Amino acid sequence: MYLRDLGDSLLRRWYLVLGALALTVGVCFAALSAVSPTYQTTSSLVLVPPKTTTGVSGNPYLYLGGLEQSVDVLARAVNADATRDQIAKTATTGEYEVSADLTTSAPILVITATDSSSAGAQEMLDAVVAEVPTVFRRLQASLGVRANSQITTLEVPTDDGPSAINKARYRMAALAGAVWLFLAFVLIGFLDGVLLTRTMRRSAELLLRTDAMDAPSEQTAGNKQKAGNK
Incomplete structure (x- = not known):
């Protein structure tokens, strides 16, 4: 009525x-x-097997199978509070998220950084990309893996820089x-x-x-x- x-x-x-x-x-x-846009940028890190697996002249991309579990472990370590506190010393603003690339079977780690400014998002992404290899080396060293037998990472940029997210x-x-x-x-x-x-x-x-x-x-x-x- x-x-x-x-x-x-x-x-x-x-x-x-x-x-x-x-x-x-x-x-x-x-x-x-009143609401500022959010800027987001992404990058990917592919896990590369050590030379002890591929040999001196071997192609590392032929030996990527079996590294998917390492991606999950590394993602959990990078998302941990201790790693976030370490990254915050370099990038004082912004947020990031690290996860396995579910769109492929390859051992790829996807890093997504967001901030209220384009420069802040890029700074956060660079800080995380720089910290991931350190975290990975530390994880493997804690298991007694020698340096020449450790899995390494290789960056594969996936975009041309931060883009505005207006949702x-x-x-x-x-x-x-x-x-x-x-x-x-x-x-x-x-x-x-x-x-x-x-x-x-x-x-x-x-x-x-x-x-x-x-x-x-x-x-x-x-x-x-x-x-x-x-």
């Missing part, structure tokens, strides 16, 4: 609805300006516009109700005044009729 009444109110005050829709554009632009901005703008329209429509419905109440009250007062003015006339006519009968 209330929704139907609200629809009737919006139809009656269509000019206010047009004004609210026009202001919605301004609200959306204001929300876009959060657009989502915020859409939310702000929807909330504004909802509040505006409710306000228009309330205003319409107030105006209708005032109109009905004035009509009722005018009707009462008319009845009050007609009552003496009817009484006078009745008295004259009584006097004539006498």
Whole structure:
């Protein structure tokens, strides 16, 4: 019932609805300006087997099988708090995420860095890429693996630099516009109700005044009729 009444109110005050829709554009632009874009950049590290496996003239890419478990272990180590604290000394802002590349069976580690600025995202990515080999060497050394037998990493850049991610901005703008329209429509419905109440009250007062003015006339006519009968 209330929704139907609200629809009737919006139809009656269509000019206010047009004004609210026009202001919605301004609200959306204001929300876009208030939320800064997020910049994201990625890179990949492929795990390369040691020369003790490939030989002096062997092709390391022919021996990538079986390194998938090493990718998972390395990703967990790089995402650990201790590694994050170490990287934060170089890149003071931004966030990063390291995971195995699920789109391929090759032992590839995907690094994704994000920040509120393009320079910050690139700085974070460079810091993580520089720290990963150190973490990997430390992991293997803790198991007693000699340096010439350790698995190494090779960077494979996957994009041309940080790019702006505007999903959060657009989502915020859409939310702000929807909330504004909802509040505006409710306000228009309330205003319409107030105006209708005032109109009905004035009509009722005018009707009462008319009845009050007609009552003496009817009484006078009745008295004259009584006097004539006498």
